Amino acid sequence: MSEQDVKKQLRDWVASKSKAGKPVNDDTPLMEQRVITSMQVMDLILFIEKLSGRPVDAGKLKKGVFRDVNTIYENFFHA
Amino acid sequence: MNAIPPDLRDTVKKLHDVSIGDFRNPYAAIDWPEKMDRAQWFTSPRFISLNGTPAYEALTEEKRKELSFFEAVNFYSLNIHGERPLCKGIAERLYRPEHRDVSPYLHHFLAEENNHMIYFATFCEKYAGKIYPDRHLAFPRDFADGEEDFLFFAHTLIFEEIVEFYNVKMSKDPALEPTARAINLLHHRDEARHLVFGRKLTKHLFQAHAPQWTQEVLAGVRENLSNFILSTWREYYNPDVYRDAGLPSPHDLREEAWNDPACVAHRREVSAGLFKYLLENKMLEKEPPLQ
Numbered sequence: 406m407s408e409q410d411v412k413k414q415l416r417d418w419v420a421s422k423s424k425a426g427k428p429v430n431d432d433t434p435l436m437e438q439r440v441i442t443s444m445q446v447m448d449l450i451l452f453i454e455k456l457s458g459r460p461v462d463a464g465k466l467k468k469g470v471f472r473d474v475n476t477i478y479e480n481f482f483h484a
Numbered sequence: 485m486n487a488i489p490p491d492l493r494d495t496v497k498k499l500h501d502v503s504i505g506d507f508r509n510p511y512a513a514i515d516w517p518e519k520m521d522r523a524q525w526f527t528s529p530r531f532i533s534l535n536g537t538p539a540y541e542a543l544t545e546e547k548r549k550e551l552s553f554f555e556a557v558n559f560y561s562l563n564i565h566g567e568r569p570l571c572k573g574i575a576e577r578l579y580r581p582e583h584r585d586v587s588p589y590l591h592h593f594l595a596e597e598n599n600h601m602i603y604f605a606t607f608c609e610k611y612a613g614k615i616y617p618d619r620h621l622a623f624p625r626d627f628a629d630g631e632e633d634f635l636f637f638a639h640t641l642i643f644e645e646i647v648e649f650y651n652v653k654m655s656k657d658p659a660l661e662p663t664a665r666a667i668n669l670l671h672h673r674d675e676a677r678h679l680v681f682g683r684k685l686t687k688h689l690f691q692a693h694a695p696q697w698t699q700e701v702l703a704g705v706r707e708n709l710s711n712f713i714l715s716t717w718r719e720y721y722n723p724d725v726y727r728d729a730g731l732p733s734p735h736d737l738r739e740e741a742w743n744d745p746a747c748v749a750h751r752r753e754v755s756a757g758l759f760k761y762l763l764e765n766k767m768l769e770k771e772p773p774l775q
Contacts, residue, residue: 451738
């Protein structure tokens with residue numbers, strides 16, 4: 406899957422979960438603007454696992470890895 | 485907010501006394517079989533997360549029993565992940581001035597939660613060779629006065645109310661593998677007391693703090709509780725379980741089960757008592773959506 410395809414799927418997923426109803430761009434701050442809440446992170450991790458085909462070790466995640474779609478791509482999909 | 489109401493004080497005294505009489509050695513409480521025959525029910529069939537879905541209907545009884553084993557591993561893993569922060573939070577609150585009067589019971593709470601993790605982890609490690617990973621993350625944030633304390637005990641109560649529903653039913657299910665039944669029974673015996681305490685303390689904290697909160701804080705607290713309930717339920721549908729049981733497309737299966745009317749109805753049934761409590765005490769204004 407290309408970078409653009411992955412980012413589009415991530416944007417679509419976030420938009421489908423967001424209660425704010427705001428448009429989601431690749432640099433929209435997801436947590437800072439409360440587009441998604443900390444309690445939706447578990448679902449986000451599962452979605453990343455599904456897209457990447459690799460498990461995510463939540464215990465080793467560093468602060469800021471879910472900042473925006475670009476950051477998620479860099480941390481979980483960029484080889 | 486140091487004084488606690490007389491009825492909560494009486495409850496703490498009674499629970500403290502009963503807990504002393506019901507104290508047990510967690511290492512001697514269960515006879516652990518050396519090997520586990522997985523061709524048994526480890527989760528009551530009607531509590532398997534896929535129950536009621538077309539995918540479940542298509543499974544053989546042998547496959548359903550295999551699935552019930554991994555469902556039990558998930559249930560026990562969720563309990564471990566819920567109890568770790570709970571132990572941390574209780575330890576941090578021991579003998580704080582506002583919790584001095586309830587601290588004698590907090591010691592039991594802490595000890596019993598530790599015991600539960602021993603039961604759950606022993607089963608998972610001994611028979612499955614693993615504990616399913618925790619995918620829940622909490623981000624630091626600022627709180628209004630009393631908000632963090634209230635949310636800590638309210639989250640604990642929500643988690644325990646849901647878990648207790650299953651413990652009660654599965655501790656009485658003669659079809660369940662004896663070790664699994666014993667774990668549910670031992671958990672239930674302690675949780676029943678935790679819930680009596682949790683319901684009274686959570687109500688007390690809300691009544692003491694909510695009147696001082698702004699409308700914005702109060703709305704945020706209610707949204708937090710609704711989100712927590714939803715997030716707790718989402719964890720019951722674990723694609724790792726379906727993968728380990730050999731079922732295809734585990735992530736899609738999770739979403740299918742989550743949206744299946746039979747599963748939605750089940751979540752409503754289990755949550756009914758919890759919702760009644762939260763609504764009666766104005767902690768929620770309306771039932772949260774379970775979809």
